[in-house]
Amino acid sequence: MSSTAAVEIRGLHKTYRRRGRLRTAVDRLDLAVPQGGVHGFLGPNGAGKTTTIRMLLGLVRADSGRMRIFDAEVPRELPRVIDRVGAIVEQPRFFPTFTGRKNLQLLASAIGVPRARVDAVLDEVGLGDRGRDRFRGYSLGMKQRLAVAGTLLKDPDLLIFDEPTNGLDPAGIHEIRETMRGLADRGKTVLVSSHILAEVQQVADTVSIIGNGALLAEGTVASLLAGAGATGPTARVWVQQGERAAGLLRDAGFVVRPQPDRALLVSRPDRPLDPSEITRTLAGHGLYLSELSPQRADLESVFLGLTAHTGPSAQHHAGRGTGGTGHPPPPGDQPRHGVDPHAGGPR
């Protein structure tokens, strides 16, 4: 394994026994997180993100595979690099009646960091002027930023945040995003997991997308989106009888994502999207569009494109297709896809 990555994982595998049956949570996963920048570790709920992060941090034992943080093989050599790593894997507990500053001072004493660091990390997460307020008065976004501040006390080089925006409102999400961006701009490496792909695309430099525990695609956000562009962008469609329209479009080979406002996001994973095809398909069944507008590609459509023709077991094989190709490309190279969207099915 190369020693230039902040995190490198090869062939990581983990099964759990549930109701007497072995189930694969992480499936011979390869992952490379370059040093510096924000790396999004993305995949739907249950894809294996938390299990992977917990194995990396020595909290869960892997069945097999190799992991490295900087130049240390983990978990064996974790003690050697642990001071260079800050992580939020579970919601940290803070005392609600203490101020944010007091909470961090306690934490600093507990981990042997000079209390003088506290004001610096509060400033780093934009809580410098709120440090003397009680924790219980903080917004959820501020609470999460305080948690981030806690991970910065040791001034680590690598930050690992597992779903840090869970439960936050848009303002809170924006704050955390800005905080992560600021850390990356100061030279840190931020590994952030999320099941909301489109949300992370705004802050990540590079991403890995996993499904069913296996790597589906990785690369820079720009290269993955460009790949999606080649398979056709997404169109936003509004039509009466949305459910019926969605069924007809799916039957015709489109990928359809109903939206909360009853619009449909429609894409074509197998060939460039031709809007007239949507119109024709629906008009042929007496449904007429009230809106059809092009949408910018997002990582969610990349994911859907990668898995559109694959059921759960096929997706497993699609993911494996990336596993034996050796080292992933450095950031900036072409994305690797586990499934060729043009192939029309799993390989």
Ligand SMILES: Nc1ncnc2c1ncn2[C@@H]1O[C@H](COP(=O)(O)OP(=O)(O)OP(=O)(O)O)[C@@H](O)[C@H]1O
């Ligand atoms: N301790 C456990 N015992 C049994 N099964 C587990 C355990 N932890 C995780 N799993 C299973 O492993 C799979 C991967 O779960 P994991 O939490 O790693 O996914 P995730 O991508 O982090 O999802 P989420 O976004 O929902 O947290 C899931 O099917 C989950 O039910």
